[in-house]
Amino acid sequence: MITGPTPQSPVVRLAGVDKTFARGDRAVTKALEGIDLEIGRGEFVSLIGPSGCGKSTLLRIVGDLIAPSSGTVTVNGKTAERARRDRDYGMVFQAPVLFDWRTVEDNVKLPLEILGQDAATRTKRAREMLDLVELGDFLKHHPYQLSGGMQQRVAIARALAFQPSILLMDEPFGALDEMTRERMNGEVLRIWEQTGTTILFVTHSIPEAVFLSSRVVVMSARPGRITNVVDIDLPRPRTEDTRETPRYFELVTAVRESLRRGGGSLDDAGTVDPATVERTIAEGAVG
Amino acid sequence: MSAESAIRLSPGPDDPVGRGRRSGGGAIRSAREYLPAAVVFVVAVVGWEVLFTVLNLESFLLPKPSVILAALQANWSGGRFPLLPSAIATLQEALLGLAIGTFGGVAVAFASASWLTARGILLPLAVAANAVPIIAFAPLLNNWFGALNPLSKALMAAVLVFFPVMANVTRGLVQVEPGALELMRSYASSDWTILRKVRIPNALPYFFTALKIATTLSLIGAIVGEYFGGANSVLGRLIVNSASALKFDITWAAILFGAATGIAFYLVVSLAERLVIPWAAAQRGDG
Numbered sequence: 331m332i333t334g335p336t337p338q339s340p341v342v343r344l345a346g347v348d349k350t351f352a353r354g355d356r357a358v359t360k361a362l363e364g365i366d367l368e369i370g371r372g373e374f375v376s377l378i379g380p381s382g383c384g385k386s387t388l389l390r391i392v393g394d395l396i397a398p399s400s401g402t403v404t405v406n407g408k409t410a411e412r413a414r415r416d417r418d419y420g421m422v423f424q425a426p427v428l429f430d431w432r433t434v435e436d437n438v439k440l441p442l443e444i445l446g447q448d449a450a451t452r453t454k455r456a457r458e459m460l461d462l463v464e465l466g467d468f469l470k471h472h473p474y475q476l477s478g479g480m481q482q483r484v485a486i487a488r489a490l491a492f493q494p495s496i497l498l499m500d501e502p503f504g505a506l507d508e509m510t511r512e513r514m515n516g517e518v519l520r521i522w523e524q525t526g527t528t529i530l531f532v533t534h535s536i537p538e539a540v541f542l543s544s545r546v547v548v549m550s551a552r553p554g555r556i557t558n559v560v561d562i563d564l565p566r567p568r569t570e571d572t573r574e575t576p577r578y579f580e581l582v583t584a585v586r587e588s589l590r591r592g593g594g595s596l597d598d599a600g601t602v603d604p605a606t607v608e609r610t611i612a613e614g615a616v617g
Numbered sequence: 618m619s620a621e622s623a624i625r626l627s628p629g630p631d632d633p634v635g636r637g638r639r640s641g642g643g644a645i646r647s648a649r650e651y652l653p654a655a656v657v658f659v660v661a662v663v664g665w666e667v668l669f670t671v672l673n674l675e676s677f678l679l680p681k682p683s684v685i686l687a688a689l690q691a692n693w694s695g696g697r698f699p700l701l702p703s704a705i706a707t708l709q710e711a712l713l714g715l716a717i718g719t720f721g722g723v724a725v726a727f728a729s730a731s732w733l734t735a736r737g738i739l740l741p742l743a744v745a746a747n748a749v750p751i752i753a754f755a756p757l758l759n760n761w762f763g764a765l766n767p768l769s770k771a772l773m774a775a776v777l778v779f780f781p782v783m784a785n786v787t788r789g790l791v792q793v794e795p796g797a798l799e800l801m802r803s804y805a806s807s808d809w810t811i812l813r814k815v816r817i818p819n820a821l822p823y824f825f826t827a828l829k830i831a832t833t834l835s836l837i838g839a840i841v842g843e844y845f846g847g848a849n850s851v852l853g854r855l856i857v858n859s860a861s862a863l864k865f866d867i868t869w870a871a872i873l874f875g876a877a878t879g880i881a882f883y884l885v886v887s888l889a890e891r892l893v894i895p896w897a898a899a900q901r902g903d904g
Contacts, residue, residue: 395803414802415805417805423799429815430900431897444801444810445804472899472900474900
C-alpha cells in the first residue's frame with residue numbers, strides 16, 4: 331500500500347495552494363492563500379492557528395476531501411486524489427465517527443473490509459490495533475458504551491488499521507477534557523514512535539502542538555496563511571516530565587508569540603490565554 | 618501496560634461507568650415501569666362499571682364493561698357478528714396494505730436518497746399528497762377495485778402507510794453524520810459501499826419508527842375502507858352493522874378487538890426492532 335518515495339522526497343508537498351469559497355454570488359471568502367509546505371517521512375507536523383484560519387481546510391486539501399482553488403498538492407509523489415484512491419490516508423476527526431451498529435472490533439475492521447482483506451487478516455489486524463491503543467478488553471463493546479477518550483482511541487486504531495503512510499488528524503482531542511487530552515497526547519506519541527507513521531495534526535492548543543510535534547506550523551486568519559514554522563527540538567521520548575522543562579515553556583512562548591504576531595485572534599481564549607503556562611505547570615504537577 | 622489495562626477494567630476516569638448496562642432485571646424494571654399505567658387502567662374500568670351501575674345509565678350510550686365482555690364472549694366466532702373471523706379478515710387486509718405501502722415507501726425513499734433529481738420531484742409531491750385527507754379516497758377505492766375485494770381496503774391502508782415510511786426512511790438514508798461520509802471518502806469507497814455500510818444501517822431505526830406508526834395506520838385504513846362497504850365479516854362492517862342494529866355492546870366489543878389487534882401488531886414490530894437493531898434500543902437506554 332505504501333508506494334515508497336525516495337527517502338529524501340517529502341511525503342506531502344504543497345506549492346502555492348489557495349482556496350476560496352464562493353458564498354452565492356456575493357462575498358468570496360479567501361480561506362487559504364499561498365500555502366507552501368513540505369512534510370518529510372515520519373515527521374509529526376501540527377497546524378495551529380485561530381478559528382477560521384483554514385487549518386482544517388488545509389488538512390482536507392491534503393487528504394483530497396476538498397479540492398484547492400489553485401496550487402499543487404503532491405502526496406507520496408502522486409496527486410492527492412491518486413493517493414486517496416491508493417488509500418494512503420488514515421483520518422481521525424474531532425468527532426470519533428464510529429458506527430453504533432458495529433462493535434468496537436468491527437468498527438476497526440471497516441476499512442479492511444472496504445479494502446477487501448480476508449476475514450482472518452481483518453481480525454488479526456483489528457486486534458493488533460486495539461491492543462496498540464490499549465482497548466484489547468473492549469472488542470465486543472459498542473461505541474456508545476465507551477467514554478469520549480476511548481471512542482477516540484478506537485478511531486485512531488481504525489485509522490491505523492490499514493497502515494496508511496500518512497495520518498491526518500483534525501483536532502482529534504478537541505472535545506476531550508484537559509486531563510484526558512494530555513493522556514491521549516502521550517498515547518499518540520507512543521503510537522507514532524511505534525508505527526513511524528507521518529502525522530499531520532490540526533489543533534488550537536499550543537501545549538498540545540508543542541508537546542507532540544517535530545514542527546509547528548503557525549497560521550493566521552483571513553486569509554489563512556502560514557506565518558511561521560517553529561522547530562520543536564525537545565528530546566524524545568517525551569514524557570509528562572517534558573511538559574515541565576524550561577525548553578518546553580520557551581517553545582510554548584515562541585509559538586504563542588508567533589500566533590500574536592500573525593494576528594492570531596484573541597477571541598480564541600484557549601489559544602492565547604496568558605495564563606496557559608501557569609495552568610500547564612499546575613496540571614503537570616497533577617499528571 | 619498490562620497493569621494499566623487491568624486498572625481500566627475497574628471503573629476509572631476513562632471508564633464508561635454505568636453506561637450501556639444491558640443487564641438482567643429488565644423484566645422487573647419494565648413491570649415496575651408499566652405498573653402505574655396498569656393500575657390507572659384497571660381503576661378506570663372498574664369506575665366505569667360502578668358509575669354506570671349506580672347511576673343506572675342507558676346502555677345504548679355506553680355499555681358497561683361487563684356487558685361488553687359478555688358480548689365479546691357471545692359473538693366470539695359465530696352468529697351474525699362473528700368477532701374473531703372479522704378481526705382476522707381485517708388484519709389480513711391491513712397486513713397486505715402495510716406490505717404494499719412499506720414496500721412503496723422504502724422504494725421511493727431509496728430513489729430519492731440516491732438521485733437528487735428524484736428527490737426534487739418526489740418529495741414535494743409526497744408532501745402535497747400527505748396534506749390531502751387521504752381517507753376521502755376510500756369510497757373511490759371501493760369503486761375502482763370492488764367493495765367486496767379485500768384489495769380495495771388493503772390499498773387504503775397502503776396509501777396511509779406510504780408517507781410516514783417514505784419520509785422516515787429517506788431521512789435515515791440522507792441524514793448521515795457528515796464525518797462518516799468524509800471517512801468513507803478517505804477510503805475511496807463507492808456510493809454502493811456507502812449505501813450498504815453507512816446509509817442503510819443508519820436508516821434502520823428510522824424504518825422501525827415508521828413501521829410502528831404504520832401498523833396503526835394500516836388498521837385505520839382497512840377499517841375506514843370497510844365503513845364504505847365490504848364483505849360482512851370484517852371489523853369495519855361489523856361495527857357499522859351492529860351499531861345500526863342498536864347492538865352497541867357488540868359494536869364496543871368489535872372496537873375492543875380492533876384495539877387489541879393494533880396493540881398486538883405494534884408489540885410484534887417492537888419485538889422485531891429489538892431483534893434486528895438491538896444496538897439502537899441499548900443506546901436509548903431501554904434495552
